[in-house]
Amino acid sequence: MRIVRPLGVMTALLLTATLGSTAASAVPAESASGEGANGAGCTVPRVPGAEKVIGACLTDLTTAGTVGSGHTDPADWAGLVAPGTVNPSGVKGLQLDGYFPDTSTTNTNHGWNHDSQFVIRLPERWNGGLVVAGPPGVREQYANDRIIGDHALARGFAYAATDKGNTGPLIHRDGIRPGDAVAEWHTRLTQLTVAAKQTAARHYGHKPARTYVAGTSAAGYLVRWQLENRPGLYTGGIDWSGLLITRDAPNILDTAPAALRAYPRYRAGEPGAREAMHEAGYPAGSEPLWEFHHRSAWDALQRTLREEVDPGYDGAKEAGTPFCPEGTGAGCDTDYVYADRPATVHDTVERLSLTGKLKRPLITLHGTLDVLLPITRSGDTYADMVDESGRHAKSLHRYYRITAGTHTDGLHGSHPGLVRPMLPCFNAAFDAMTAWTTQGVTPPSSRTVPAPPAGSDPVEDCTL
Template sequence: MRLSPGVPFAAAVLTAAALTGPVPASAAPAADDASCALHERLRVPGAARQQSACLADLTTTGLAGTPYTDPADQAGLTAAGTRLPSGIPGIQIDGYFPDTSHVNATHGWRHDAQFVIRLPEHWNGGLVVTGAPGTRKQYATDKAISDQVLARGYAYAATDKGNSGTDFYRDGDRPGDAVAEWNTRTTELTRAARRVVARRYGHAPRRTYITGVSNGGYLTRWQLENHPELYDGGVDWEGALWTTRGPSLLTSLPATVARMRGTARDEDLYAVGFARGSEFLWPYHEKAYWGLTQKIYRAEFDPAYDPACPGASAGGTVEEILAPCASDATYDYASRPGAVHRAVARVALTGRIGRPLITLHGDMDALLPKAADSDVYARMIDASGRGKLHRYYGVEGGTHVDGLYDTYPDRLRPILPCQRSAFDALTAWVERGTPPPPDHTVGRPATGDVVNSCSLDGAESARR
């Protein structure tokens, strides 16, 4: 989910699609590390194609203007004043795994299942894995996640999840295939990246963490439920919730489409989980998120509901892509056939996490409302008997993408600094046995650098 003020979702998709040229050898300065001479020997197990480069700086600051990152695909995820580290030399490996779809045009490859692996010269022994949020691609969280973890010495790996763009639902042969592939690709990359790290540094990572935002948060949850053997813990930043019986976005977004068409009241949105006080964000989400998100995810799991909309494509112009399907205003997931529920069950979460997890969710999220998402997931974890492995922090003034803070600095706060604090809390929990603070709401401070700081246990926090 990828909109930002001034950079509409579909426009950003079309802009990102322009990054089609192959990666030239001289696209970025080379690193001086002698070990870089071996970079061409590093093989990514299972990759159908790869290319590597030794670079003087693996961060977005150093890679600006090169094909090794994609600012268009990062639009809206971070606030403008976010401080970014730089000057991290090392090796970058780009490539793709075998796949039958060909939407991702990055590097001119026009091949899905693309990945990026970054190996800093000064390694701390750890690896951080993520998957793209929304329908973005592998460079989407370079600013939000890659820069920071590289600066702390972690190797980094990210995947495009095997499909991207607003027509992602066309990938696969049966309902749910596209989302199911997200999980498979994340597992595939984690296993491959661990072996690449071992080859580069002489031993396997001592710790492997997973984190992500939105759909990347969903991947974090799913991986810790289904493949805890691969990870030591994770940070879930407003992960999407999929449950067989609901709730999910298919139970909350139809009310928003009905409101767009004038057939629903504000009370109907409150009833499905949207927070009172978030109304100032609704006009923007009406234009940029709600209709598009409902129609493409409903097409993924329930294409028979309205085969004509979105049909073979979500649209050819920005206006067509963002337009809702009129039929979604009355969509009722609970009454849909069992086949639809079985499609969702293929990717559904259970709450049975096997490793420590920290969840963050903003109380002003106007796309995935907290009450219908992370509040529910926290209860699922408790019900499964895994509550001791979980911490849950609401973020007062947090919304789904941090870029909206720049439009509403008096009402919102970015969640990224809280994610960074949560990652520190997670590593202390895993590596030193220091438990994070109990579940609570992180208050919005009246003063200070809200864009770059967040205390999970300081005076700005209030117990939930």
């Protein structure tokens, strides 16, 4: 039996790739609750702190099996995977779905209408490790199944993922004060990590020997935050094109408005507009990607995050006016100038900000053609923050600038001669992290990784 999630309003492709998806999906029927045996003879361990847990023994925990069985949501990873990507399969084990106590109701998976949902997958052949992830943007708990979960499971790791406590473009409605929805992301990833470790211990007889945190975009930001603030929970982490949040510029709140102002002038052929885009961080050579991001990403991302941290900018209106023209003035996100906003807004952002003070090993990947989170305003800046925080943090960090990588691998399909997929580099980084933390094999020095050599398959190959 499958419970089908209601069909919502579908946003444009990159918005779903970055912020979230509301497409219909098949989800598993309730087969067990609490601890005990389900109808298939599975023993379902209790997940500490969870309000609800259901479980199922599956012949394949990877998406090769869970798509057909209804134990994942393909809409949740729309746009994140390059065409032609071949994932591993054939990992037998136990899947647990559930949620922690929460008051918000944006996640409709399983018909639960309850946030703080999670998925935990426990392979039969366990290597003693655990990988924990949050979703990019404001997606749900299955968003990383193809780009992180499948590969972790095939390596023998247990895998756990959370929806971060709120989903969809109206996250600003969650919480009491500005910034609360994003702050909850920190709490929910920490909560799941603790619970997943204890669940694995109950299932396998001992706790994981090593735990890695991984994620892309907004979840890359969470990887950094966890390794700065909750290092005792993790062995290390991999941050893929992470969102940068800092009290002062550069951050997304001053990068996206610059594009919203300059791109329409560029499209109209106005002199100096291309240079204005480059000055705002959007790299030369990325011009073919601009129209798509203007239509589908910059405006929505800006309004979603700005409403969360600075709701007073547009008064009582929620999340501004889509695509308001430059020069509209107060309340228009195209004209938003973060540096001019009141100190209270900067204080809110500071509460969520990164510091660069790493306390566990981190590998960062960022594409040179990222035009959602431009590399000079995100990855490069965070690497500088780590370097400036001291030798210890610097020794824990490796930063790989991936030539021709962009924010989401799905764009390789429409721009195969321009964009390379990042997933092969993520897999290489994951293997480098495990070798670093378990065998003492030092990863290559931070560098700009060149484009794939002629004759290689960019969907499969990457050498850091």
